[in-house]
Amino acid sequence: AAAPRTVRMGSLKVRAESEASTTPAVVLNPSIKKDVDKVVDTVLVSDLSKPLTAYCRCWRSGTFPLCDGSHAKHNKATGDNVGPLLVKK
Amino acid sequence: AAAPRTVRMGSLKVRAESEASTTPAVVLNPSIKKDVDKVVDTVLVSDLSKPLTAYCRCWRSGTFPLCDGSHAKHNKATGDNVGPLLVKK
Numbered sequence A, B: 001a002a003a004p005r006t007v008r009m010g011s012l013k014v015r016a017e018s019e020a021s022t023t024p025a026v027v028l029n030p031s032i033k034k035d036v037d038k039v040v041d042t043v044l045v046s047d048l049s050k051p052l053t054a055y056c057r058c059w060r061s062g063t064f065p066l067c068d069g070s071h072a073k074h075n076k077a078t079g080d081n082v083g084p085l086l087v088k089k
C-alpha cells in the first residue's frame, strides 16, 4: 500500500512545480462575466460590418469582446505587451 | 505656487487608486513575443480553412494566436474563467 501512495504524491508535486514555473498563478479576467465558468465569444464572419475589427485579449475592455484600446493602459501600468486580435474581411 | 502643486499631487493619487481597484497590476502575457511592444495578430477571413477556428485569449497557448486548450489548465489552477474567441465562417 505504501508504494502507490508515494508515487501519487511525487506526481502531484512535479505537476505543481511545472505550473508555477511556466504559468504565473494570476487571474487574467477580474471582471467580465464572472458568473460563467468560461467566457467564450463567437464571431460570425458574415456579420462583420467593417473591413477590420479588433477583438480584446487583455480582458480590460469596456466593450468586450471588442477591443476599446484599454490594453494600452494595462501595458503601461504593468510593463506587459498584450494587444488585440484583428479580424480582417 | 502652492495651490497648483497640491492639486497635481491629488490628481495623481486618485488616478493610482483607481487603477489599483479596477485593474490588478498583473502581467497577462508571461512568454509570448516579449521582444515586441504589443502583440497584435491579424486573421484574414479569406484564409480561414475550417468552419470554426479558436483564437487564444489566455496567453498560455503553445500554438498562439490559436487556442490549444491551455485555458483549461490556467482556469483550474487559478479559479479564472477565460476562454477563446471563436471565428466562424
Ligand code: FES
Pocket (backbone or CB within 6 Å): A055, A056, A057, A058, A059, A060, A061, A066, A067, A068, A069, A070, A071, A072, A082, A083, A084, A085
Ligand atoms: S482593450 Fe483589450 S486588447 Fe485592446
Ligand code: FES
Pocket (backbone or CB within 6 Å): B055, B056, B057, B058, B059, B060, B061, B066, B067, B068, B069, B070, B071, B072, B082, B083, B084, B085
Ligand atoms: S489556449 Fe488560450 S484561450 Fe484557449
